[in-house]
Amino acid sequence: MSKSLQAIRGMNDILPEQTPLWRYFEGTVARLLDNYGYKQIRMPIVEFTELFKRSIGEVTDIVEKEMYTFEDRNGDSLTLRPEGTAACVRAVLEHGITGGGQVQKLWYIGPMFRHERPQKGRYRQFHQIGLEVFNLDGPDIDAELIIMTWRLWGELGIRDAVKLELNSLGTSESRGRYREALVEYLSAHHDKLDEDSQRRLKTNPLRVLDTKNADTQAVLVDAPKMADYLDDESRAHFEGLKARLDAVGIPYVLNPKLVRGLDYYSKTVFEWVTDKLGAQGTVCAGGRYDGLVEQMGGKPTPGVGFAMGIERLVLMLETLEQIPEEISRQVDVYLCAFGEEAELAGLALAERVRDELPNLRLQVNAGAGSFKSQFKKADKSGALYALILGDDEMAQQVVGFKPLRGQGEQQSIAWDALAAHLATCVVQG
Structure with a gap:
């Protein structure tokens, strides 16, 4: 395998x-x-x-x-x-x-x-x-x-x-003078340095200063200080x-x-x-x-x-849990449509809303599905509100507006008033 x-x-x-x-x-x-x-x-x-x-x-x-x-x-x-x-x-x-x-x-x-x-x-x-x-x-x-x-x-x-x-x-000149003094000091304590610091002493001695080894840190307590060579x-x-x-x-x-x-x-x-x-x-x-x-x-x-x-x-x-609430929510509004005619109207309506509210995160359901399955996807998306388009809504040219988080009854919003309503609800919601 x-x-x-x-x-x-x-x-x-x-x-x-x-x-x-x-x-x-x-x-x-x-x-x-x-x-x-x-x-x-x-x-x-x-x-x-x-x-x-x-x-x-x-x-x-x-x-x-x-x-x-x-x-x-x-x-x-x-x-x-x-x-x-x-x-x-x-x-x-x-x-x-x-x-x-x-x-x-x-x-x-x-x-x-x-x-x-x-x-x-x-x-x-x-x-x-x-x-x-x-x-x-x-x-x-x-x-x-x-x-x-x-x-x-x-x-x-x-x-x-x-x-x-x-x-x-x-x-570079003052650092060179300091490097010479540091090498002279560390060389006198060579046996007390950890293996990595002994290697750095020959190649890049300043890096010995940021060692995490406790024994080498003890040696560095009395080492020359860069401030004295500035x-x-x-x-x-x-x-x-x-x-x-x-x-x-x-x-x-x-x-x-x-x-x-x-x-x-x-x-x-x-x-x-x-x-x-x-x-x-x-x-x-x-x-x-x-x-x-x-x-x-x-x-x-x-x-x-x-x-x-x-x-x-x-x-x-x-x-530190410093994550803004809107970061964990990637969708503001989820549109559910039931039937071919509602799906077509829903696409057009969604684009009109996006024209007026370009920063609104609006997801349109894809893959059809029953009322229950679409609402399950709407809830899983994290959206604040669901929009509903079915036969009754199509006949009246309205959209169902249902809060998914917290309190609120479902309303019917005219298509032409939807963008203005969403602007108020999503900003305040």
Whole structure:
């Protein structure tokens, strides 16, 4: 017997009962970004592997262990994108839209791919909304990104469940000095480090700072602090960011161990974290990457951005029961018609109503059926009201109007008055 076909482990179907919440979340974010003046960009899912090696860093966990990389028929090494920033930078360079100091405020949405161990809120194909800003180098734009996310959490009803953590990594020069001091300190305690941290000490020592190993964390208590190695420019930038967050009233926690997992970050780094999702506590993270565009072959161009995981934020909405009532109800009105003549009239009537009420979610019964079976489908749809067209209604050119949720008697509504009646009932209902 052949093996049944299944989705690849860690790559999940998003089923019809789940997609309304996804669409609500994505729509909320899109409207917010529109309101702040950001424009959407769409990049390919597949890029040349060299793009990620050059941008993310060859000794990062992503490039070393997590990328889906393959050769195409031409022998080119291609990779399913593990994150969006590198692809966005490639796009703006290729099309020259940041040349001459042009400010670009961009956002994107779509799937990313990393070969990690699947667990709740962490998948091999996952979805992100990302945002990138080019040619603005002040702390004001860093603050705007954080303020936008703060507003988003408020609109979603999850503000009390998230916490902002901040750090500054300084310039590449100051970070280099700090790396030397950190390596010297950790090397003196090499035997007390866990195996993964010993490996990172040789390849990417800053990543040792975010270890989850308790013994290594104990060693880090007396380790050098990045704040002591910041250059004056980075320190002033960080103070400017904090002053703006204070002015708006956004609380934050300084986390000197926050380094992010990608090589291209400099100065500001931040994470929004929660304790509502178990081990997978980061729901949105980002920072500044002023050297990345030049590193990828462009002219020196300031950059800053963030990405948020859609799966984790949707899970948060479910966990905290912050799901608007209309999201769980996909149909407002269900039209039942009995007999050929009523079905034809019902189709025409439904289209007239849709012309007048384009946002009304009106479902017309398909597949005929008895009175009982059609009403059963109407109830299962979650609709607030059922419309009824039978022989009696056809003769009088009215439609039966029956509430399906709560109190109310069935009424007869003239065809010409139906749209106006529905507008009142559905809005108030």
